[in-house]
Amino acid sequence: MAIQSGVKTLRKAGGVCLDLLFPRRCPVCHAPAPPGEDMCPECRERLPLIRTARCRICGKPVRNGEDICQDCGTTPHLFTQGMGVFLYDETMRETMSFFKYKGRREYGEALGTELFRAAGSRLLDWGVRAVLPVPIHASRRRERGYNQSEILAARVAELAGLPLLRKVLLRTGKTPPLKNLNPIERRDALARAMALCGPAPRVPVLLIDDIYTTGATIDAAAGLLGSCGTPEVYFLTVCIGGGFMVQY
Template sequence: MMARNFRAVVTHRLAELYSKLLPIPCFLCGDFSPDDVLCSACADELPWLDTCCQQCAIPLNETGICGQCLQQPPPQQSTVALFRYEAPVNHCIAAFKFHQQLAFTQLFARLLADKIHQRHQPLPEILIPVPLHPSRLRERGYNQSAQLAAALSRRLGVATDKHGLIRQRNTSPQSGLSGKQRKRNLKQAFAVAKALPYKHVALVDDVYTTGHTVAEASRCLQQNGIETVEVWTIARAIRHY
């Protein structure tokens, strides 16, 4: 027991020493950033989303529901996003997505968990990451939304269900498709692998672009007995009409 404790202390001290000897540079400015992948100055300057539509997270001047959602409500009951999807957040998300930047997963999960807590609303029963098709998953090696959901799960104490929702069709990448094509591309893209015993879930995705993907996934969940679907995402693309 003593020996094991001693080893743990030594390992911890060595890790501390290592991080002092080899300081982590901030991903954006390269300055010394002792605790995080971004220094606090760069983090402050990110395009934070403040007041926005509760249902789709489009920026608004006051809290409420946007005109678009009043006219044509999306299937999800609410959307939480941290940032506008623009520079330099897009670079951070690209790093998070393609280079296995675990540090970004931790940062985004911490910030999202803080935002979720600040709402003082009941937490969902389960977190469901937007799934990748198995062939895409093999290609990439991991699902970034599942990693984000796992990190959020640890912070919020809400379990994750990685296998309940599946991607049954390997859709073409959404980028490069028109709005209509995107919608068609996603028809019946999702299915449930088993009966889902939940009433209130949060769907976790990295970026909310047109919203078609999360809408299609939300619809699938609602057709399978889930009453409340929240969408939690790192960044929301804002298109100017």
């Protein structure tokens, strides 16, 4: 016990030294985060955590008394259930843009921790047994240096003690133009741009993505997995829009 706590202290001290040499930046204010932390505590308070009533299926904020949102009322989904943790407001828009387009990989680790902090108990309710990132195309990954969903998923899997299946879903094509397509057409177009690489897990799984808008991407991945034998597909995203068919 004493040895174990000693190792933990050493590890923590090592982490603090690393933080001093290469300070992690806070994903909200972009200043160096306090040593040993990945976000300023006061910035964490500013994150737009959704505390209102949510759609029972996709987790979007709904008006009090509503059970499901307008989107879920008109378009049946292929995933089982899920939720986004933060509203996609100005703060999150900037944070996500730094994370995805300005190389702030470490923001994904901080946000992955926030995902687990806000939704860890749901994972137990859902009974998920593995975590899968939504894939991006290899050329985009090369350009960006990483798949943002994989950074988030790795942190959630680590904190939840679940296996991370990075290579089951593959993006084989670029995202097709989706502007003039209805939700079902979007889903089918996205599904054609994805493939399964290896057997589909035969256990309930958790998909992780950065943003949920219409749900077409999650549906495309869930449809592929479901048709190959995965019994239930849940999802968690960092952000979710509040409106009907919001386009970002």
